[in-house]
Structure formats: C-alpha cells, structure tokens
Amino acid sequence: MNILILGHAGSGKSTLVKNFGEYLVANYSVRRVNLDPATRPIFKADADCREFVKTEEVMEKFKLGINGALLKSIEILGKHIHDLILEDDFVLYDTPGQLELFLYTDFGERFSEKLKGNAVAIFLIDSSLCQTPENYLSAVFQSAVVSLRTSIPTLTVFNKTDIKKPLPYSEIERLIEKSEGVLSEAMVNLLPFYNLTSLRYRTIEISAQNGDGFDDLFSAVNEVLCACGDIS
Numbered sequence: 271m272n273i274l275i276l277g278h279a280g281s282g283k284s285t286l287v288k289n290f291g292e293y294l295v296a297n298y299s300v301r302r303v304n305l306d307p308a309t310r311p312i313f314k315a316d317a318d319c320r321e322f323v324k325t326e327e328v329m330e331k332f333k334l335g336i337n338g339a340l341l342k343s344i345e346i347l348g349k350h351i352h353d354l355i356l357e358d359d360f361v362l363y364d365t366p367g368q369l370e371l372f373l374y375t376d377f378g379e380r381f382s383e384k385l386k387g388n389a390v391a392i393f394l395i396d397s398s399l400c401q402t403p404e405n406y407l408s409a410v411f412q413s414a415v416v417s418l419r420t421s422i423p424t425l426t427v428f429n430k431t432d433i434k435k436p437l438p439y440s441e442i443e444r445l446i447e448k449s450e451g452v453l454s455e456a457m458v459n460l461l462p463f464y465n466l467t468s469l470r471y472r473t474i475e476i477s478a479q480n481g482d483g484f485d486d487l488f489s490a491v492n493e494v495l496c497a498c499g500d501i502s
C-alpha cells in the first residue's frame with residue numbers, strides 16, 4: 271500500500287513520514303521514500319532521490335537559481351521513477367516542499383500513474399492556515415486539485431492541531447452565510463466543492479509531531495484502500 275504525502279512547504283510532510291512510519295512499524299513492515307531532492311531526509315529513507323540528484327549540486331553544475339535547479343532536479347528524477355517505487359505493507363512517500371514540483375510536472379504525473387490503484391494521497395494542511403472561511407475554502411480547493419491532478423483518492427488532513435485546530439465546517443458555512451458582499455456570494459457558490467474532498471465524510475485532525483489522531487488517519491487510509499473505497 272502506497273501513501274503519497276503532499277502539502278505546502280512546512281506543512282509537516284517529512285515529520286509525518288517519520289512519525290506515522292514509526293506508528294505503523296509497530297504492526298507492519300514499512301518503507302519510507304524521500305522524493306525531495308533539496309533536503310536530506312529526517313527519517314531513515316529506504317530509497318532516497320538524493321542518491322540520483324542533489325539540488326545544491328544542480329545549482330552549481332547548471333548555474334541555476336533555486337527554482338530552476340529544483341525543476342531540473344525533478345526532470346532528472348524522471349529517469350529514476352522505478353528506483354523510487356517500493357513494495358511493502360506500507361510505503362510512505364515524502365514529496366518536495368514546493369507542491370507544484372510534484373503536481374505540475376511530468377515526473378509527478380508519471381509517478382502518480384505508477385502508484386495508482388494501490389495508493390492513497392494525503393494532502394496535509396497546516397491548521398493555522400484554516401482559520402477564516404476564505405483560507406479554509408482555499409485549502410479545500412487545493413485538496414480537490416491534488417486529487418484531480420494525481421487521480422489518486424485523497425484524504426484532506428489537518429496537521430499541527432497541537433497548536434491550533436481548523437475552524438469547523440459548520441462555522442465556515444455560518445460565517446459565509448452571515449456575511450454580505452460579492453466575495454461572500456461567490457463563496458456560497460463554491461461550498462459544494464467541499465463534497466469533492468474527503469472532508470464530506472469526516473475531518474481528520476492530527477499532530478504529526480506528537481501522534482495525535484494517527485489511529486483515525488490509519489482507519490481512513492485503510493477505508494480508502496479497501497475494495498469499497500468508502501471512508502464514510
């Protein structure tokens with residue numbers, strides 16, 4: 271079973287791979303894969319893309335700035351996809367900090383295609399960024415984009431809840447309906463997009479740092495991966 275972890279810079283992807291990996295290891299055989307060419311993994315990586323390309327070396331060699339070098343690194347990794355897909359009870363994949371390096375590249379597209387069928391994606395969101403209806407909805411849309419771009423069933427997961435919890439959805443609806451103006455009207459029309467995400471079934475709130483919510487995350491992953499794909 272493959273678990274692909276995506277999210278914005280600093281949302282806690284690597285911490286989740288490390289600590290959720292340790293959680294799973296109590297009962298399963300687990301492997302971890304680093305797909306971030308710019309960062310040395312904080313977990314023991316069973317496959318590491320930095321064996322094939324290191325962004326700091328690409329900057330030097332091709333005289334590129336950081337963004338150009340990241341794109342070049344990902345392009346180079348396109349030749350090594352088969353080295354970076356492992357098999358085990360669970361394989362956790364840590365992706366680059368910049369979400370678009372996976373979502374909007376040939377590498378990401380081909381990688382997702384190879385995982386498809388036996389994979390779940392986790393779109394990790396820093397809960398402190400979901401404190402207003404606008405912010406919450408933008409996270410919802412991005413989660414829908416992740417599932418559309420990867421074609422992998424995607425769980426929307428709120429992280430860092432040891433610091434702050436996201437606003438509850440009922441509160442979002444209430445705040446939007448109470449407010450007035452063009453933005454509010456537009457947002458009411460966008461609310462159904464919520465149903466394109468796993469949030470329609472349940473909100474998964476975790477702390478990748480201290481392990482809160484891992485039982486719930488584990489159940490949701492299994493429910494997605496079971497034949498019925500029903501996470502209700």
Ligand SMILES: Nc1nc2c(ncn2[C@@H]2O[C@H](COP(=O)(O)OP(=O)(O)OP(=O)(O)O)[C@@H](O)[C@H]2O)c(=O)[nH]1
Nearest residue numbers: 278279280281282283284285367429430477478479
């Ligand atoms: N309080 C708290 N801090 C967290 C949690 N998860 C991650 N962090 C912290 O957030 C920071 C970023 O965590 P990372 O795991 O490196 O996040 P990332 O998404 O891999 O970051 P990039 O790969 O750079 O995009 C680190 O300082 C972590 O210790 C959490 O659940 N709670």
Ligand SMILES: [Mg+2]
Nearest residue numbers: 283284306367
């Ligand atoms: Mg990371």
